[in-house]
Amino acid sequence: MVATLEEIDKKYNLRPFVDAPESKVDIPNKIELEAIDFSMYKEGSEGLESRQKLAKQLEIALTDYGFFKVVGHGISEETFNKLKAITQSIFELPADEKAKYLAGTYPIEQEKNSDLGIVSGVGFKPRGHWTYVKGVTDELEFINFRHFLHDEIYYNTPYPEFVQWHLSDIQAYFKYLHLQVLRKVLTLMDIILEIPEGTLYGNYFKPIPEIEKSGSGVARLLVYHPTSANYQLKTNQTWMRGHTDGSGLTFIASQPLLALQIQDRNTKQWNYVSHTPNALVVNVGDAISHLSGGYFKSAIHRVATPPSDQQGYRRETIIYFSNPRLDTVVDPEEINSKKLERIGFGFNQEWEKCTYQEWRNAKTNFFNRKSATQKKTLTLFGRPSVMSIIEPAPGTGTIDAPQKV
Template identity: 35%
Template sequence: MTIDTKPPVPHYVHAPLTKENLTYADLGIVDLAKAATAEGRAELAATARDALHNIGFFYVVNHGLSQPETERMFDIADVPFSQVPEKDKLEFHANIIESGSFQGYKPRKYWHVNGGVQDEIETYNLHRDVTKKQHPQQLKPYLPEIAKFTGHNHDILNTILRLLAIGLELPEDTFVDQHGWDDENECYLRFMKYYPRTAEDEEKAEKVWLKGHTDGGSITVLWSQPVSALQILSQDGQWKWIRHMDNALVVNAGDCMEFLSGGFYKATIHRVIQPPVDQQGYTRLGILYFATPNEDIKLLPASGSPVLERVGIRRRFEDKDAPTVEVYRKGRTAAYGKSTLKQSEEKGIEEEIVSGVVVKHYN
């Protein structure tokens, strides 16, 4: 008989699924059970290619963790928030502006959201090598599991990156080589907890919890959870909800992937808003893996892609002005939610300049 020696962890109870009739985005599904063969990868690459070119998001299933294993990771994800006293968290606050990195705690009310309202989002961010930093005492018993989980996320990332390279008719490891586990890059795990806001703040912020934005990195892997709040801006200009799928991942491209793919893979605009009425009052716990290419890479379109030769390259800056990943990453991280935004000529859009690139925020 196998004895489970894992340390006990308090169980986090998610909100029940909403019963409201929401308008959901129609996303493709990438089944990683098919990724073991070249034929399977070719099929999945077409799905991933079309999804990131046309929409920017897709689901991943059969990623290698069972439902109970995923549920335990959500239990562990809540530990930095519910089990660590507020006074102890101060020791582990991230120096976001100075370092351009989120590693550690981002406290609530750090970002400006809308209408003078600050965010009610707490995050705890861990480098993919969990030994790089110190962690709260309450989290230490779970670090071996977190380390294994983070490595598993990076393996999933590598599979996705291979599919995206195939989609551009590039060598399979083109993007994998740019996200080396042992290289200098900011691939990291995030535990994220949204707390309910007052009715007054909801009105001031027009129910926006995190304004519309693109991610700054290359690929974001989100572990699906039941509270409906994430929306994407569809091609018809409408905000559509992301449907929860049990034990699935929601994957999207960020700015770095858009730059590296010559605009072929879109960094899709997404936001987080107040949940439906039947889920209001609940916290919303998230697990994400943010991938960013190696720090010294210049954000230039991939060369030698027959796909880009056929469809052309869509540029957001000239090649000579391309920043390195490190410069762009640090600039976006330090500025997000803290900089003064300028009103764009486009209605409902605010702008800032990061490393010579126009970054837009949507309300």
């Protein structure tokens, strides 16, 4: 007898996820990101003025922190809640069941020469894969989904039973992000760069049937487990080491548990990102930063211990790393922006030519390693790339004495 979705959800105890309550702790180093309201975004020639206004607002964020928020995007609170509930049940699966689907175990034919591994491959990354400092391993686990823009691959990839039953829910969310939200953000970037609207999305991120030449991304459901006082002490209260993303743009569902931090480029202070209900937190990755000649900033960010009144809660993250097509040459000459040339962000003599695939593979190879040094900044293709930072920023200190959980 074939099971029903209701029976599957009951079997795996699908239920609402309980978010941490809003923190009452006074946090001085908390910032409000620029909020881009897509309810004001109008398509077509009659909407050009609305897009230009949003682009002007977005440019401030892209050239400052490299982080911003998107509100009015059309994704319902019900959708976010459903995905959080699904995520909760996925990570409650038995460890031996998740171990059958380790990330990178089932690459498709077109990816067999790419070292996607535990970081970018389809499947689970288990807790404790990375050694951070002083013998302490990480307390996060995640599951990656790839090729959700290509049904024939997505629905034929092995997953645990519960995941298989909810592939359509997962696909619907991330597909909307790519086809609607990402497209609109890139269109605003076109306006900023003074290139024809549709250039960035159409040339580099638009999905097409040919996998190797298609825009794509990695969809990830992730959970940070509560950590002990000993863990917090040895890692300087770091849940996820400081880094920049190798992607084009990264989209994270905002949540009340305060843990995401951005490093100020000038003061080096770590600042908490405030929560906005139903918002998307978006950051520039290396690929977009390189295409803009560094005009759009790929910011160093990390996940840190939350305030004392939020400790003991799990942090669930719904995250999307959007990627340009693999053969994209990630250099400003590629997009031919007269504005970048005019303001001094055109050709960089120190940069070697590289494709997005070459950049992704070089960066992924580092993160696939089990050992993470305290600080690691590498130069790849003549370009500095932050791989790993676990150290307190000057003057940051702690926001509360760590509590054992």
